[in-house]
Amino acid sequence: MGNHTTASTFFLWGFSSFPDLQVLLFVMIFFTHVAILTANLFIMAAIKLSHSLHTPMYFFLCGLSFSETCNTLVIIPRMLVDLLSESKTISLLECATQMFFFFGLAGNNCFIMTSMAYDRYTAIHNPLHYSMLITRKVCFQLMMASWVLGFLVSLCIVLIVFSLSFCDSTTIQHFFCDIAPVISLACDSTSLHEVLIFVLSAFVLVGSFILIMISYVFIVFLVVKMPSAKGRYKAFSTCSSHLTVVSIHYGFAFVVYLRPKKNDSFYEDMLMAMTYTVLTPLLNPIVYTLRNKEMQLALRKVLGNANRFIHQMANKRLVNI
Template identity: 75%
Template sequence: MGNHTTVSTFLLWGFSSFSDLQDLLFVMVFFSHVTILAANTSVMLAIKLSHNLHTPMYFSCGLSFSETCTTVVVTPHTLVDLLSDSKSISIPECATQMFFFFGLGTNNCFILAAMSYDRYTAIHNPLHSSILMTRKTCFQLMMTSCITGVVVSLCIVLIVFNLSFCDSSIIQHFFCDITPVVSLACDYTIFQKMILLAFTAFVLVGSFFLIMISYVFIGSMVMKMPSAKGRYKAFSTCSSHLTVVCTHYGFAGFVCLRPKSSDSFREDMLMAVTYTALTPLLNPIVYSLRNKEMQTALKKVLGNICRFSP
C-alpha cells in the first residue's frame, strides 16, 4: 500500500454538484418514492385479494414487490443525504446497498423473462395456458429469478469489496453503484473488470436473449394467424410487457454496457435517477393498470378501503 491511506467511509457526492437544488430534488425524490410505494402496493393488494388475478398476474405482483424493494434500498438514504451535510456511508453499508440493489435488479430482469414465457403460453395455447402456468410453476420461476439474483449479486459484491480502497473516498453518485465504487480502488485490474462485465452481461444479455426467444416464437405464431382481429388481440397481449422490457433494458444497457470514462459518471448518475424513479412506476401503470381485470380489482380494493375508513 506504500503511502496510501486506507478508506473506511465513502462520501456519496452525486447530488452535491446541484447544491442550489437540494430542496427541490428532495421534494421530487420524496414524492416519486411515495407514488412508487402507493402504486405498487395497490397492485399487490389487488392481486392478493382477487384470486382470479393470481395467475397470470402473479408475476406482476412479484415484479411490483421487487421494484418496491429496489427503491427502498436506494431512496431513503438518498433523501437523508439531500438533507444532510455529511453524505457519508460506511463500507459495510455500501456493500449491503450494492448487494440488494443488484440482487433485486437481476431478479427484475429474469421475472421479465418469465413474463415473456407466460405471454408465449397465452398465445400458443390459450385454452391450456392456466394448466401450463399454474401457481406452482409461477412460484418456481419467481424463486429461480430470486436465487439467480442473490448468487450474481453476492459474487459482484465479493469481487468489489475485496479490492483495496485508498486515497479518494468520494463516490460520484447518489448510491453505491459498481463503476463509481471500483474507480476508487487502487488495485482494480483488467481481470476483475472483465469478470464484473461478464456478470453484468449474463444478467442483461442473458435475460434479454430469453425474452427475445419467446417473442420470436410469438411473432411466428402471430404472422400465421388468419384474421386481423386475432393478430391485434395477440399484439395487445404483449404490448404492455414489451413497453416495460424496452424501457427497462434501454436504461440498464446504456448505463451498464457502454464504454466508461471519467466523464461518464455524471451521465450515469442522471440516468440512474430515471431508472430508480421512473422505471418502478412502469409495471403498475403500463402493465397492470391497463389490464381491465386489474382495474376492476383495484376499484374493488379501493372501494373496500373507503367503506371501512372513518
C-alpha cells in the same frame, strides 16, 4: 500508488454539486417515492384480493411489483436523507450491503420479466394445455429461481468489487454505491475485475433480454398465423404492457452498464441512474394499469372497498363522540 490502507468509510458526493437544488430535489423525489410505493401496493393488493387475477401472469406481475418496491427502498430513503444532511458518509459494510441488495433485486427483475415472456409464449402457443404447463408449482419455481440467480450474481459482483483495496480519495461520485464509481477509487489494477463484472452484467442483462426476444419472435410468428383479426389483437394486447416495460427497463440498463466507460462519465451515469432508480419504477405500474382493463377493474374494487372502510371508521368515531 498512495497509501494502501483500505478505507472504512466513503463519502457519497451525489447531488452535493447542486446545493441550491437539494431541497427541490428532495421534495420531487419524496413525492415520486410515495407515488411508487402507493401504486405498487395497490397493484399487489388488487392481485391478492381479486380472484380473476389469480393467474400466472398476474402472479409474476405481483412479484415484479414487490421486487421493484424493495429496490426503491434500498436506494431512495438513503438518497432523501443525504439530500438534507451535511454528513453523507457511508461505511464500507453499508456500501457493500446496498450494492448487494440493489443489484440482486435488479437482476431478479430481469429474470421475472423473462419468466413473464415465457408465460405469454406458453399461453399463446398452447392455450389448451396452458393450465397444465404453467401450474402454481412451476410459477413458484420460476419465481424462486429468479431471486436465487439475481442475488447469486449480485454476491459475485460485490465480492469482486470489495476484494479491492481503497485508498486516497474516498469520495464516490454518485448518490449510491454503484459499481463504476466505487471501482474507480481502488488502488489496485482493476482490469480483470472490470472484465469479470462486465461478463456477469452481460449474463443478467443480455442473457435475459435474448430469452425475452426469442419468446416474442415465436409469439409474433404464432400471432401472424392466427386467422382471426380479433384473436391477433387480443394476443398482442396481452403482451403490449410487458413489452413496454421491458423496453424501458433494458433501454436504461444497457446504456448505463454495458456501454464503454469514460473517466469523466460519472456525472452522466448519475443522471441516467435517476431514470432507472426513480422514473422507471414509477412508469412500470402506470403502464400495467393504463394498458390493462382487468387491472383497472380490480383497482376500482380495491379503491371502492378502501373508501367504504374509511367511511365506516369515520361513522364509528362520530357515533362514539
